[in-house]
Amino acid sequence: MRADARRNRARILAAAEKVFAEQGSSGSTEQVAAEAEVAIGTVFRHFPTKQALLQAIMKDLLARLADQASELAAQEDPAAGLFTFFASLVSQAAAKRTVVELLAHAGIDVPIPDSVQTLRHSIETLLVQAQKAGGVRHDVRLDTVIALLISACQGAVHAGWDLDLQDRTLAVIFDGLRPARCS
Amino acid sequence: MRADARRNRARILAAAEKVFAEQGSSGSTEQVAAEAEVAIGTVFRHFPTKQALLQAIMKDLLARLADQASELAAQEDPAAGLFTFFASLVSQAAAKRTVVELLAHAGIDVPIPDSVQTLRHSIETLLVQAQKAGGVRHDVRLDTVIALLISACQGAVHAGWDLDLQDRTLAVIFDGLRPARCS
DNA sequence: AGCTAACATGAGTGGAAACTCAGGTTCTCA
DNA sequence: TGAGAACCTGAGTTTCCACTCATGTTAGCT
Numbered sequence: 001m002r003a004d005a006r007r008n009r010a011r012i013l014a015a016a017e018k019v020f021a022e023q024g025s026s027g028s029t030e031q032v033a034a035e036a037e038v039a040i041g042t043v044f045r046h047f048p049t050k051q052a053l054l055q056a057i058m059k060d061l062l063a064r065l066a067d068q069a070s071e072l073a074a075q076e077d078p079a080a081g082l083f084t085f086f087a088s089l090v091s092q093a094a095a096k097r098t099v100v101e102l103l104a105h106a107g108i109d110v111p112i113p114d115s116v117q118t119l120r121h122s123i124e125t126l127l128v129q130a131q132k133a134g135g136v137r138h139d140v141r142l143d144t145v146i147a148l149l150i151s152a153c154q155g156a157v158h159a160g161w162d163l164d165l166q167d168r169t170l171a172v173i174f175d176g177l178r179p180a181r182c183s
Numbered sequence: 184m185r186a187d188a189r190r191n192r193a194r195i196l197a198a199a200e201k202v203f204a205e206q207g208s209s210g211s212t213e214q215v216a217a218e219a220e221v222a223i224g225t226v227f228r229h230f231p232t233k234q235a236l237l238q239a240i241m242k243d244l245l246a247r248l249a250d251q252a253s254e255l256a257a258q259e260d261p262a263a264g265l266f267t268f269f270a271s272l273v274s275q276a277a278a279k280r281t282v283v284e285l286l287a288h289a290g291i292d293v294p295i296p297d298s299v300q301t302l303r304h305s306i307e308t309l310l311v312q313a314q315k316a317g318g319v320r321h322d323v324r325l326d327t328v329i330a331l332l333i334s335a336c337q338g339a340v341h342a343g344w345d346l347d348l349q350d351r352t353l354a355v356i357f358d359g360l361r362p363a364r365c366s
Numbered sequence: 367a368g369c370t371a372a373c374a375t376g377a378g379t380g381g382a383a384a385c386t387c388a389g390g391t392t393c394t395c396a
Numbered sequence: 397t398g399a400g401a402a403c404c405t406g407a408g409t410t411t412c413c414a415c416t417c418a419t420g421t422t423a424g425c426t
Contacts (some may be wrong), residue, residue, distance in 0.1 A: 002393055028383060038403045044385060060416060104341035140355065147352040151338025158287035159333045169330040172323065176359030185372060185423055211413060222375045227415065 004028075009046050011036040016053050017098075024097035025054055045052050055112055058102045062115035065089070069122035081137020082126045087151060090166060093153035098159045103150045120146070137179050148173055196243075199236050200281075207280035208237055224273050238295055241285045245298040248272070252305035257292040262318020263310045266357050269332060273349060276336035283340045288331050303329070319360050333354055 001010075019027040029050050030180055033040040047053035068088070072081030087143035093099045120142070130136040152173065156166060184236035198218035202210040212233050216223040237256040251271070255264035276282045303325070310328055335356065339349060 004393065005403060008404085029384075029385085040384095041406065042404055044196065045403075048385090050384065060388080104282045141351065142354060143348055145349045147338055147342060147344060147348055148355060151334040151352070154337030154341055155330055156336025158337055159330060161330060165326055165330055168327045171336070172327060172359035173330060173356060175357070176355035176357070179366060180362060182365045188373060191374085212415085223373055223414095224376065224416080228373075233414065244423075265397090357416070 005046075008038055008042055012038060012043055012046055012053075013047075013056065017057055017060075020054065020057060020098045021096040025101055027056070029053070042047045045085075046132055054098075057098065059112050059115050061099065061102060061166070062112065062119050066115075066119045066122040068127050069119070073126045074124070077135070078126060078129035078133050082130045082136065082145075083170075085123075085126060086152070086174075087166075087170055088153045090156050090170065091148060094156045094161060097135065097157060103153055136177050140177055145177070146175075191219070191221055191225055195221060195226055195237065199241055199324050202280040203237065203240060203281045208216055208284055209346065212236070237281075242283060242295050242298050244282065245295065247303050249298075249302045249305040250301070252309050256305070259319070259354055261309060261312035261316050262352075265313045265319065265328075266353075268306075268309060268358075269335070270349075272332060273339050273353065275336045275351075277339045277344060280340060283336050283352075286336055287315075306332075317362065323349055323360055328360070333358075359365045 012032065015038075016032045019031045023031075029043055030040055032053070033043045036043070043053070046056055047056065069085050072078075072085050075081050089099070089103075112164075123145065124142050127136065127140070129141055131138050133139070152170065155161070155169070161169065189277075195215065198221075199248070202214045202218055212226055214224055216226045219226070226236070230239065233261045233351070252268050255261075255268050258264050270283070273285075275284075306328065307325050310319065310323070310325055314321050314323070335353065338344070346354065
């Protein structure tokens with residue numbers, strides 16, 4: 001790959017990340033091209049399809065999230081780690097529509113199956129450790145946690161939560177995940 | 184209004200309900216016209232805009248939901264009523280994309296403000312009574328419940344929950360809404 | 367029955383967005 | 397440094413969809 005081609009590819013990815021974060025996947029390829037200061041043909045040279053461009057970005061995002069989850073699993077309080085991861089993702093969702101659409105389809109479609117699988121596994125580790133530490137009920141399954149995660153992200157984006165509302169809403173969910181305790 | 188016009192209006196509304204339930208608001212006006220067995224011009228005669236057609240359907244839907252909430256509030260166990268309403272809405276969401284988009288924007292946009300307000304008020308009644316009966320925490324606010332409702336609906340649609348997953352996910356949320364209890 | 371306002375029809379318009387390609391430009395290697 | 401492969405460009409093509417309007421049809425009143 002020629003040097004200028006590599007440079008353009010990077011510019012396009014950065015531009016796409018920005019445009020799609022703001023507008024979701026309905027952002028147009030022309031906007032991406034403009035943001036990258038590149039002709040539209042160049043975008044289609046590097047990514048034969050808009051779909052392919054989206055997948056490239058999502059693969060990146062999934063990897064970053066899996067990393068974050070792994071780091072949190074290594075901490076001393078894994079339950080807090082799970083909740084931190086949860087809250088962090090929801091916060092990102094509010095700012096980046098891409099995150100939401102990604103997670104939304106992560107369960108059904110199979111655009112980037114292995115990346116999704118990696119993230120699922122990271123979350124599973126986080127969950128299992130949180131349960132071992134007694135911070136999360138034992139009858140909660142991975143798919144339940146993921147369903148709640150997706151829901152919260154979707155809700156945050158589509159209903160425009162402020163920080164206060166987000167905290168109070170997540171508090172309810174976290175309380176439902178914790179083992180029963182006398183008040 | 185002439186008799187045939189009234190008949191066509193009804194057909195169009197029914198067709199739109201079906202099309203938009205399946206495809207969400209991205210369903211085309213032409214599909215609605217086809218489903219109603221009517222020319223596309225007729226659709227635009229009755230509803231000057233696609234938006235107007237959507238609003239007509241949503242107004243209907245909101246009214247039905249508010250009714251349902253009111254009925255449930257009149258029952259003997261209001262907390263169970265709230266949870267029933269919650270689960271019912273989520274079930275509908277899985278089948279009708281319209282429901283989701285409606286609720287999603289109910290918080291931000293103001294397409295049909297008074298109808299939304301009515302529904303909010305019905306849910307508030309349900310919540311207050313559930314709290315009085317001791318079935319729901321007192322520190323839970325209306326906007327929290329609505330945020331959770333929207334989230335669950337969004338999650339159900341976008342991640343394609345089956346019945347089992349839905350039950351387990353809602354169980355977590357409901358548990359978070361209930362007052363603390365020793366196991 | 368006959369008249370007319372109300373209504374229905376559907377080809378057509380405009381615009382937006384994904385994708386293509388012929389022709390011009392630039393990197394790179396010998 | 398010069399040839400040529402790789403790359404970039406952007407006007408054009410195609411598709412889809414909301415919306416319009418000139419023309420044809422009918423309900424309903426007298």
